[in-house]
Structure formats: C-alpha cells, structure tokens
Amino acid sequence: MTTAGPRPAARHRADDRRTAPADAGHWPDVAAVPRASWPVRAITTSVVERALRRLPLRVRFTDRAALGLGGPLMEVRDPKAFYARIGTRGLIGFGESYMAREWDAPDLVGALAVLAAHAADLVPPRLQRLRSLWARPQPHAQRNTPNGSRTNISRHYDLSNDLFAVFLDETLSYSSAMFRGFPADWTLLAAAQQRKVDRLLDLAEVRGGTRLLEIGTGWGELALRAAARGAHVTSLTLSKEQRELALERVRRAGYADRVSIELCDYREARGTYDAVVSVEMIEAVGAEFWPVYFRTLDERLAPGGRVALQAITMPHERMLATRDTHTWIQKYVFPGGLIPSTQAIEETAHEHTSLTAARRDGFGAHYAETLRLWRERFTERADDVAALGFDETFRRLWTFYLAYSEAGFRSGYLDVQQYLLTKEDPPR
Missing domain, CATH: 3.40.50.150 (Vaccinia Virus protein VP39)
Structure with missing residues (x-):
C-alpha cells in the first residue's frame, strides 16, 4: 500500500492536536475553503442530498434536518464548507473536508462502507456521462x-x-x-x-x-x-x-x-x-x-x-x-x-x-x-x-x-x- 501530502515540520502537544487548524503552508487546500458560486453550491447540495436520502446512513447537519434511511452516523459540522469543497473538487473535496474537521463519523468505516457500496450510483447517470467536464484528470507530473x-x-x-x-x-x-x-x-x-x-x-x-x-x-x-x-x-x-x-x-x-x-x-x-x-x-x-x-x-x-x-x-x-x-x-x-x-x-x-x-x-x-x-x-x-x-x-x-x-x-x-x-x- 504513499502519502503525497507533505510532512509538516511543526510538532503539536498531544492535547493541542485535536483543535489545531490545518497549517496553510503545508496543507493549503485543507486550510482554505474554496470559493463556490451560488449555482455550484445549489446544484451540489441538491445532488448530494438526493443521494443521501436514499442511503442507509443518518446524516446530521447543524443547519437543516437529518437525511438518510438510518444507519451509521455522519455529522456535518460546517455544511457550507462541506458543499463548497464537494462542488469544486468532488471526492477530493469530500476527503479534504474530513481533514479540515468539517464532518466526522463515530463509525468512520461504517459510514464510508455505505458510500463505497453505492459508489456506482451516487452520481446521477446524466452527470456520470459528463464526468470529463467535472472530474479533474490525473496530473501529467x-x-x-x-x-x-x-x-x-x-x-x-x-x-x-x-x-x-x-x-x-x-x-x-x-x-x-x-x-x-x-x-x-x-x-x-x-x-x-x-x-x-x-x-x-x-x-x-x-x-x-x-x-x-x-x-x-x-x-x-x-x-x-x-x-x-x-x-x-x-x-x-x-x-x-x-x-x-x-x-x-x-x-x-x-x-x-x-x-x-x-x-x-x-x-x-x-x-x-x-x-x-x-x-x-x-x-x-x-x-x-x-x-x-x-x-x-x-x-x-x-x-x-x-x-x-x-x-x-x-x-x-x-x-x-x-x-x-x-x-x-x-x-x-x-x-x-x-x-x-x-x-x-x-x-x-x-x-x-x-x-x-x-x-x-x-x-x-x-x-x-x-x-x-x-x-x-x-x-x-x-x-x-x-x-x-x-x-x-x-x-x-x-x-x-x-x-x-x-x-x-x-x-x-x-x-x-x-x-x-x-x-x-x-x-x-
């Protein structure tokens, strides 16, 4: 089984590590929430929430009703940032949102297993056909x-x-x-x-x-x-x-x-x-x-x-x-x-x-x-x-x-x- 992210030089005391913000010098795409236009946020929210309603998950937000059919809990602590990241960076943004502590799950494996089991149908077929337009290609480097x-x-x-x-x-x-x-x-x-x-x-x-x-x-x-x-x-x-x-x-x-x-x-x-x-x-x-x-x-x-x-x-x-x-x-x-x-x-x-x-x-x-x-x-x-x-x-x-x-x-x-x-x- 490589971590492409940099190795931060700063060392935090054990009691500080859970609250220290991401170091912008080492983790620029985690430290800063990307800007997302209103249409992007609206479309992303609609697509993601439609998918979540059909999943055996329980997704709790700070600013709206919970979604899902019940199952492992996901807690979205910063919905605006969560949707901005997914709308601009897709699944990369989903992972970066976790790194930034904008969402969490008491049973992280359980929640991710539900998403993995439904990976093929999370995105509507019409958007899947347009993958080349919204999914970023692998870097040539x-x-x-x-x-x-x-x-x-x-x-x-x-x-x-x-x-x-x-x-x-x-x-x-x-x-x-x-x-x-x-x-x-x-x-x-x-x-x-x-x-x-x-x-x-x-x-x-x-x-x-x-x-x-x-x-x-x-x-x-x-x-x-x-x-x-x-x-x-x-x-x-x-x-x-x-x-x-x-x-x-x-x-x-x-x-x-x-x-x-x-x-x-x-x-x-x-x-x-x-x-x-x-x-x-x-x-x-x-x-x-x-x-x-x-x-x-x-x-x-x-x-x-x-x-x-x-x-x-x-x-x-x-x-x-x-x-x-x-x-x-x-x-x-x-x-x-x-x-x-x-x-x-x-x-x-x-x-x-x-x-x-x-x-x-x-x-x-x-x-x-x-x-x-x-x-x-x-x-x-x-x-x-x-x-x-x-x-x-x-x-x-x-x-x-x-x-x-x-x-x-x-x-x-x-x-x-x-x-x-x-x-x-x-x-x-």
Missing part, C-alpha cells in the same frame, strides 16, 4: 515514467520508517495478511503476514537454489523468508528508506550472501530467474505501463518458471469510469496509483506476454481485518505519530486513508487476489 515512479514512490515510502513501524507488526509487512479465522487480533497479525508470504513462495515453488526476483521489496520480509528456504533473492525497490532498513534486516539475519536489494526500477531489471514474486506493486504501475510491467515479468522469467502476484482489484466498470480521474488517494496518499481489475490483469498478461493465469484466489475479507488492525494501532499510538513530527491534519489524513481502504474491502468494492502465472517450457 504523476505519470509513472522511470523518473516519475521514483518521485511517486518516495512521497509515500520515504516518509519515515519510524512512522510505518508505529502501526505495522514486527514483520513490517504492508500488504494484506491471511488469517485462519475472524475476528483477528493484533497478536495474530505477524503470523498471518508470514502465512501470506509463505503461500506466495509456495505458489512460485521457491525452494533451495531457486533464483528469485522480487519486484517491490517492502521492508524485506519476503526476501528473508525466501532466503531461509535457501533461495537466492534479487529484490528491487525505489524507496531509499525501505532499502536501508531491509538491508539491515538481511544482515542481522545472516543472509547477505543470499539476498541482494537493489535501488532499481522494474524496467531496469536484468537476468533470468526461476521465479518472480511481486506483492501489491502493480497498483503503483499505472494503466499506461501495465503492458511493460507484465512484459518485464515474462522476460525475466525462465521457461517453466512461475510468477506469484498479489494485487488489489476493483470492478472493471468502475476502473474504466475512474481510471483517468484524479482522486483523493492519488493527491494525498498514492500519487500515480491505480487499482486494476481482474479483467485488466488477465487481458494484459494474455495480450502482451506468454504467461498464463493458472490460478487466482481472492481474500478481500482478510484485507479488511488487516486494515482494521493497522487503523486501530495507528489511532492508539497517535502520540507516537505526533512525536515523529506529523501534525493533526496528517493524522486525520491517515485515519481517513486507512478507514477508506478498510471500507472498500468490507463493502466488496475492493478485493485482493493472489495470482499464479506460469510460463511453459518451449516445445522440443
């Missing part, structure tokens, strides 16, 4: 060219290793775990992460002597467990912070002779490998470069080899409708990111490679539990986040991001897959 990818990845993963350590378990795994059952608790997370890694290594048939290419290092857990099997691992990352800590973990484990971690774009990979594993990396590739990504998997894989791929997915129709739209997640969390559909993955692999999708297993409910544990840990350790120099606006941003993601999986809007892709031996 966030294209995932080799240089662009380095910048995009750095803006998230180079925030601070200490920040991620606040809410991740000791394996430092930042992707979906696999639990034995629900509900899960924090003490089970590390084992569930290792179970996920081991299943991927099993899919790729990684064993002693296997030459393994990992695209997307994370903080090194998969490389460590592959090396423990006797594999020789080449792992690629664009994050300097991740590479530094992953190398330290490799040295401590005594696997420096088996694991090489390179600061390298996947397009620059060389050599041939018996297996390739890539965990939740495709979401940072961008649709424009999906064919290049899959061709890289194909070209680096020896005949008879296997690719194990873990990917977050979304419905194909929603992916097509939103793929060119600039989103709140892209602006503040994952610049240049795009979640594919299973159809897009399978069609791209089929059309651009000799790889065959031999198996696919979805486990979205496991990601919802993983995100819940991260979110609860992040909230419990808010003072530790503040001590690292991250202000209250940043904390609300990340609370919203983790809750927004969890809601996507709980509603079924998002899923996560483990793929096995195979490459047949050439005929003799």
Whole structure:
C-alpha cells in the first residue's frame, strides 16, 4: 500500500492536536475553503442530498434536518464548507473536508462502507456521462515514467520508517495478511503476514537454489523468508528508506550472501530467474505501463518458471469510469496509483506476454481485518505519530486513508487476489 501530502515540520502537544487548524503552508487546500458560486453550491447540495436520502446512513447537519434511511452516523459540522469543497473538487473535496474537521463519523468505516457500496450510483447517470467536464484528470507530473515512479514512490515510502513501524507488526509487512479465522487480533497479525508470504513462495515453488526476483521489496520480509528456504533473492525497490532498513534486516539475519536489494526500477531489471514474486506493486504501475510491467515479468522469467502476484482489484466498470480521474488517494496518499481489475490483469498478461493465469484466489475479507488492525494501532499510538513530527491534519489524513481502504474491502468494492502465472517450457 504513499502519502503525497507533505510532512509538516511543526510538532503539536498531544492535547493541542485535536483543535489545531490545518497549517496553510503545508496543507493549503485543507486550510482554505474554496470559493463556490451560488449555482455550484445549489446544484451540489441538491445532488448530494438526493443521494443521501436514499442511503442507509443518518446524516446530521447543524443547519437543516437529518437525511438518510438510518444507519451509521455522519455529522456535518460546517455544511457550507462541506458543499463548497464537494462542488469544486468532488471526492477530493469530500476527503479534504474530513481533514479540515468539517464532518466526522463515530463509525468512520461504517459510514464510508455505505458510500463505497453505492459508489456506482451516487452520481446521477446524466452527470456520470459528463464526468470529463467535472472530474479533474490525473496530473501529467504523476505519470509513472522511470523518473516519475521514483518521485511517486518516495512521497509515500520515504516518509519515515519510524512512522510505518508505529502501526505495522514486527514483520513490517504492508500488504494484506491471511488469517485462519475472524475476528483477528493484533497478536495474530505477524503470523498471518508470514502465512501470506509463505503461500506466495509456495505458489512460485521457491525452494533451495531457486533464483528469485522480487519486484517491490517492502521492508524485506519476503526476501528473508525466501532466503531461509535457501533461495537466492534479487529484490528491487525505489524507496531509499525501505532499502536501508531491509538491508539491515538481511544482515542481522545472516543472509547477505543470499539476498541482494537493489535501488532499481522494474524496467531496469536484468537476468533470468526461476521465479518472480511481486506483492501489491502493480497498483503503483499505472494503466499506461501495465503492458511493460507484465512484459518485464515474462522476460525475466525462465521457461517453466512461475510468477506469484498479489494485487488489489476493483470492478472493471468502475476502473474504466475512474481510471483517468484524479482522486483523493492519488493527491494525498498514492500519487500515480491505480487499482486494476481482474479483467485488466488477465487481458494484459494474455495480450502482451506468454504467461498464463493458472490460478487466482481472492481474500478481500482478510484485507479488511488487516486494515482494521493497522487503523486501530495507528489511532492508539497517535502520540507516537505526533512525536515523529506529523501534525493533526496528517493524522486525520491517515485515519481517513486507512478507514477508506478498510471500507472498500468490507463493502466488496475492493478485493485482493493472489495470482499464479506460469510460463511453459518451449516445445522440443
């Protein structure tokens, strides 16, 4: 799973963080409510309130009657600012309004899950057809060219290793775990992460002597467990912070002779490998470069080899409708990111490679539990986040991001897959 927003330098005392206004220097689009003309406000109010009346939500305003059919509570504290942001910036404005404390929800995941479940019909069909007129396109600067990818990845993963350590378990795994059952608790997370890694290594048939290419290092857990099997691992990352800590973990484990971690774009990979594993990396590739990504998997894989791929997915129709739209997640969390559909993955692999999708297993409910544990840990350790120099606006941003993601999986809007892709031996 990148925060595009800046890291504020100011540190606030724990008892001040809930009331401190957004720093205009670091968060200009949160600190200032955008100007919206009367027609924009009127149309936005009409469209949004019509949608809210039909949802299993209870939306309470300070200046008008509550809306909704009942369910999780949303409290809109500043309706004028709330509608001005949505009217001028759409869903980006909706997220910024939360960051600015203009609305809140006691059960944030529950409220967002309702919205996620109805994402396809929140906007009337006639306005959906005019999406290109009102939805902002993705910034050209966030294209995932080799240089662009380095910048995009750095803006998230180079925030601070200490920040991620606040809410991740000791394996430092930042992707979906696999639990034995629900509900899960924090003490089970590390084992569930290792179970996920081991299943991927099993899919790729990684064993002693296997030459393994990992695209997307994370903080090194998969490389460590592959090396423990006797594999020789080449792992690629664009994050300097991740590479530094992953190398330290490799040295401590005594696997420096088996694991090489390179600061390298996947397009620059060389050599041939018996297996390739890539965990939740495709979401940072961008649709424009999906064919290049899959061709890289194909070209680096020896005949008879296997690719194990873990990917977050979304419905194909929603992916097509939103793929060119600039989103709140892209602006503040994952610049240049795009979640594919299973159809897009399978069609791209089929059309651009000799790889065959031999198996696919979805486990979205496991990601919802993983995100819940991260979110609860992040909230419990808010003072530790503040001590690292991250202000209250940043904390609300990340609370919203983790809750927004969890809601996507709980509603079924998002899923996560483990793929096995195979490459047949050439005929003799």
